[in-house]
Amino acid sequence: MGAPLLQIKNLEKRFSKRGLLSSFGNAETVAAVDDISLYVNENETLGLVGESGCGKTTTGKMILKLATASAGQIIYDDIDITRMPEKDFRPYRSSIQMIFQDLDAALNPKMKIRDILKEAIKIHQKELNEEQVEARAKRLLELVNLKQSKMNSRPSELSGGEKRRVGIARVLAVEPKFIVADEPTSALDVSIQAQVVNLMQDLQKELGLSYLFISHDLPLVEILSHRIAVMYLGRIVETGKAEQIAKSPKHPYTAMLWSSMNHQPQSADKKAAELMNLDVERPKTGCRFAPRCPVFHSNGRPSVCTDPDNEPKLPVSQNDDHVVACHFPLNR
């Protein structure tokens, strides 16, 4: 296996904290994405999980250059695209695509499905004549298991599951290799969600796609992903094969996330439940998870966890290693 299709190295995104005045002098900034590194191989799905506000979507947007990175590198197909001017990036736009969370905002309500698909095809393959474009649009509908009769419908006449399929068909129109899927099923019902997930898996096999699958639905991520990266307040705290992350998590945060899924009546560990609820600002120093960390509290608040110069770092991972950024990783 060669180099990964997508590689992210020490990527950062900072937003300034205050409004207008921040453009003067050294304004206080907050790192939404703070020094993360990850990679996605060809034909692979990497799941990115974490609570809302942890920087999952910002990461996805930076890969598509919908948000500019403050520091770090994004390497796609061996080429650094981080600061590439838009003119040069154009060819990559069709290769890297995104499936957005909001079904209704992503499709133009005034256009028929036929026109939505044709528009995308024409932009990508200018040399095709009208007949070929039509044939290609038909083929796309087939790919996502939609009836040809839907061609003449408008988005408002379709159900949630159908809209999602049209969204996927349009993304496929430009023949991408890498797709960032940002919560693709969060607006769908369970039974429809399963259909869409199955479709995404089939397309991956058929077309050799790679996915960055962003979601907070943990069981779904576990099933769909080959590897999982867990994010907490802008940092990746653990990454490894899906099975390892789900079955033997090493970071206390990962363990907390997974245990929160089974709503067990009256969790035996009251303290752990309290910490889960805790809604805290990021501490200024040391490990950012420490205030909510059950291990930190049960170990008598070790000073290494709050040491300003010693925030745990994620070791560089290659070859699907299971790595964790924690001073006291769990051992299960």
Next chain:
Amino acid sequence: MSPAPHLLIEDLHTYFYSSERHAFIHSVDGVDLSVAKGETLGIVGESGSGKSITMLSVMGLIQANPGVLKGRVTLQSKGGSVDLIPQIEDYVELENKDQSIVSVKKDTVSWRKHIERTMKSIRGKEISMIFQNPKAALNPFTTVGKQIVEMVRLHNPSETEKSAREKAMYWLERVKIDDPVNRFDAFPGDLSGGMCQRAMVAMALASEPSLLIADEPTTGLDATIQASIVQLLQELKTDLGITMILISHDISVISALSDKVAVMYGGQVVEHGPARDILEVKDHVKNHPYTKALLSSIPDEKNVLPNGHLKSIEGEVPDTIDVPCGCRFVERCNAYDAGLKTKCVNARPRLVNITPDHRVRCWLYQE
């Protein structure tokens, strides 16, 4: 004889007029439900199955125009039994053509007035409701504490400002908002989603209702926050003995909290019974094919097929205007055999008792 249920819904129908399609949408189609005092009823179903509309109808929150209601809802209130939906036939003339409405003549104003008169003493005092989006339900320009004080005084005018304030503080503590003294003066915008939902629960309980309706209380919240809200509801249920109706599409939330479960599909209740009989698939229990299919499409290891696919229900939720004349689920169902098929397509199954407290609407289990 067992005591009358806390809330009894009999043959409830709710229609909406779709001006786009010039027809009535039959959103709730003959729902029969009951919940006993102190019990929690969980209602599951996909979007569009009518679970929220059923509860909005009960609360009298369906606008008289364009919505139309039919049926009977009886509440055992503190002062005795109350009929929540005044006999609509007195105000509205329905013109029926094989079970679907063709036209309505109605006197909406007096009907509306009648409903408002009845509901005034019910909303908040007897039944409170919490909604999916807590940030939208709170007033962004008033502090959380003040909103709860308002609620307390509205339902109990004899409370002084001071005693109402004490009560509000008590409820904020009760729902485990940390640092309630400071949060009391916080604006909703300063609170996180989980906190806002806690404040909503405090507000709903501050008027001391005997029945709480929670419509998707955990949807849109993070997994960790969801778990904590579920835990809070569990504690309130045991400590206050409150009756609860919980609407959710998240089966794990329903199974953590409910004693009884109702499964809705296409505006109808297709199964209603004890939670353990419905949510745990067992071979000897006669479940509705939809319930089985729904449970097996939850992302979970045991629902993954050998080719890596999740089990799914093919097709889409049926249209509520051109209602199939037989079973609602027939097009997506894989449980019937050739002998039953004509029956499933052409005749509507009734909700029949499998055991004394477990009812299923399926031709597989009836003559």
